[in-house]
Every structure is written in C-alpha cells, then in structure tokens.
Amino acid sequence: MNLNDVAENGIFCDGDWIEKKDQDPNGDVRLIQLADIGDGFFKDVSNRYITSEKAKELNCTYLEKGDILIARLPEPLGRACIFPLEGKYITAVDIAVVRVVRDDIEPKYLMNLINSVGFRAEIKKYESGTTRKRISRKNLGKIEFSIPDIGEQRKKIEKLEETMSSLDNAVETLNKTKEQLAVYRQAVLREAFSNIKHYEIIRNVSRFVTSGSRGWAKYYADKGALFIRIGNLTRTAIDINLEDRQYVNLPQKAEGKRTRLQPGDVLVSITADLGSIGFVTNKIQEAYVNQHIAMIRFKNPEQGEMYAWFLRSQLGQKDLLKNKRGAGKLGLGLDDIRDSRVPNISDEEAKRIVDSIEERFSVCDSIQLTVDEALQQAEAMRQSILKEAFEGRL
Numbered sequence: 001m002n003l004n005d006v007a008e009n010g011i012f013c014d015g016d017w018i019e020k021k022d023q024d025p026n027g028d029v030r031l032i033q034l035a036d037i038g039d040g041f042f043k044d045v046s047n048r049y050i051t052s053e054k055a056k057e058l059n060c061t062y063l064e065k066g067d068i069l070i071a072r073l074p075e076p077l078g079r080a081c082i083f084p085l086e087g088k089y090i091t092a093v094d095i096a097v098v099r100v101v102r103d104d105i106e107p108k109y110l111m112n113l114i115n116s117v118g119f120r121a122e123i124k125k126y127e128s129g130t131t132r133k134r135i136s137r138k139n140l141g142k143i144e145f146s147i148p149d150i151g152e153q154r155k156k157i158e159k160l161e162e163t164m165s166s167l168d169n170a171v172e173t174l175n176k177t178k179e180q181l182a183v184y185r186q187a188v189l190r191e192a193f194s195n196i197k198h199y200e201i202i203r204n205v206s207r208f209v210t211s212g213s214r215g216w217a218k219y220y221a222d223k224g225a226l227f228i229r230i231g232n233l234t235r236t237a238i239d240i241n242l243e244d245r246q247y248v249n250l251p252q253k254a255e256g257k258r259t260r261l262q263p264g265d266v267l268v269s270i271t272a273d274l275g276s277i278g279f280v281t282n283k284i285q286e287a288y289v290n291q292h293i294a295m296i297r298f299k300n301p302e303q304g305e306m307y308a309w310f311l312r313s314q315l316g317q318k319d320l321l322k323n324k325r326g327a328g329k330l331g332l333g334l335d336d337i338r339d340s341r342v343p344n345i346s347d348e349e350a351k352r353i354v355d356s357i358e359e360r361f362s363v364c365d366s367i368q369l370t371v372d373e374a375l376q377q378a379e380a381m382r383q384s385i386l387k388e389a390f391e392g393r394l
Helices: 052-057 107-114 117-126 150-192 255-259 301-312 314-320 334-338 347-390
Strands: 011-014 029-032 048-050 068-071 080-082 089-091 095-099 199-201 206-211 225-228 246-248 266-269 277-279 287-289 293-298 341-343
Touching: 029 052, 068 107, 080 107, 107 150, 107 347, 117 347, 150 301, 150 314, 150 347, 206 255, 206 334, 255 287, 266 301, 277 301, 293 301, 293 334, 301 314, 301 341, 301 347
Parallel strands: 029 089, 225 287
Antiparallel strands: 011 095, 029 048, 068 080, 068 095, 199 341, 206 293, 225 246, 266 277, 266 293
C-alpha cells in the first residue's frame, strides 16, 4: 500500500502555489506554512492570508479538519501532523495533503506511521537537493507500507497516546520555558534603555546607510568571502553557522565591493522578517550583504553594539518599523532607517549597557542550550517510541 492507495476517494495532493503578490493581510483565508508543521503536532504559528476571491481565482484546495499534512522540506524532512482546525484554510506548495475517507484507515495511525523511523528511512532514499533536502509528492507516493486492520490500528493509537502523554507534557513545558526566555530578554533590553534621556536620529550619527547590491549569483563560489543573506540575520545575532552558508568571489571593481562589512557595522533586514538586527564583530573577516539587508556604518563604531541592542528592543523596533510600507510584501526604506532614533550617550555609558545586557543574556543562553538539548532528547525518545510501536514491541 502507498499514499496514493490511502487517498482513494480522498485527496493526496500538494498545497497551492501562493506568491507574495497573492497575499493580503486582510484576507479571510489563512495560508498554512511549513513553520506550522510539527513532528506529530500542529504548531499554529503562521500569520499569512489571502482573500476568498484570490483562492477561487487560483483554484486552491481548502483543508479540512483531520487532513494529514506532510512537510516536503526539512527539518525534519517528511514530518507530518493532523490538521486540527475548521474554517477557511489552504496550505503552501511544499506541504503535501492527505485526506483519508476510507473506513479501514485511521488518520492518526497513518500520521504516526509517516513520522516513524522506518518511513523516514524510506523518505531518505527518495530525497533530492544538495544544500536543502526535499522530497516530491510523486516520490512520497512511491513509498510502500503495510497497515493492520482497523481494530489493531486503534489499539496502537491508544497505546501510543498513553505512552507519549507525559512526553508531550514535558515538551510543552520546555517550549513554554523558551517563550518565557524571549519575554525575559525583552525585559532586560527594556530595563537597559529605560533611563535614556537623549536620542539622535541615525542619519546624524552614521557615516552612511546603504543596502546590498543585486546580481550576486554570478559571483557564488565554493569558498571565498562570506555572503550574508537575510536568513543569516536573527533577532539576536548574525548566524554564519548555517549548513547552506554562501561564499562569493568578487572581481576588484565589482559594485558589491562597496558593502564589505567592517567591525561595528549594524545590519537590518528590510524585506522578510523586518527589523532583524545583526552586529558585525571581529570574528567575521571578509563579508558582503545582499539587497535585502541594509548596512549602517556609524561614525563611532565603538557604540555599534549598543546601537544594535537598542534596535532589537521593543522601543527600538517600534521606532524602526513605524514607517514600514507595502501590503502583502512589507518593506523598509533606507530613509526610514536613517530617520529612526538611537540613544545619544557617552562611550562609558554605552559600554556599561552592553556589559549588563550580555551578562544577563549569557544566563539565558545557558538555559536555552539546556532546553534545546532536552527537546532534542525528547524527539529522540519520541522516535524510539514510534520505532517500538511499529515493530510490535510497544
């Protein structure tokens, strides 16, 4: 049996191809995305919409409560969950939808089977891609598996839910801890800048604010200078440890040379995930940015780190994003950044603020590392339970 057989009289299809231009924040149809697909649970975190009229125009497939959603991109590749909501929902093209209408198959059983070690091993045989693995719906449909009678399925579901309930509770507690850490970090930033009396707009304290160049693909290389893309910016740092890090080799007179980073520069995302902030330290050698990132070079780079922390704070973000523009695809202009405020304080005060933030954040980082390790262990335990269940040892 395969997923095509399972979907007899039901659905086995990809989600819909929804471009940025199709989206509307005031739409009444929510777009379910990869970020919503957990490993055995629905995360419910996305916030993208289109109108009913656009959904009709694009001939979209509406989701139904009980559909199985399978992520065709990592991480992990092929993770699946049951869709639990009712209403107007569609999903993105990188998610496969399985709708079971057969009386002899329990969707929960099938979802757990798809998340099991054995099924994941079969997915690996059909994956494609170099930097980011994926699996096509056609190849998902090639994976063969067996399903016991409906009574046995229900017994196994009952046993799995009983065994995993305590694990699920632990995972929920760990995720709440991560949320509390995020709240605490913002509280630290709020307190750090609470006594600032004087501010100055960025255009008056910077040498320049510019964005990266276009047309970088022709300079891509296996090694060379780092190429910082929007995915490298997080809410707290520049992440250059990604598996799909990109390098570039630029000729001497390339236009992109003007955006070579220097220590003390502050980076701001100006398209996707608006307002993510990066700070350039001495750890980054030769590096350049793409057109979706603005680079601020301050007159006093010694205060660059303080400026970066301020722009990450709720106060800084509110001022930075007040002039964001666009409908479906929001963006920041360079003048929006130039007109944003930053503290006007002495070097000594700036250093005191940075030291205080970093001291308290180091405790958060240590706790978060412990939480992340515990979540990884919980996931390994979940896979072990599924393995035992589908090998008949649970």
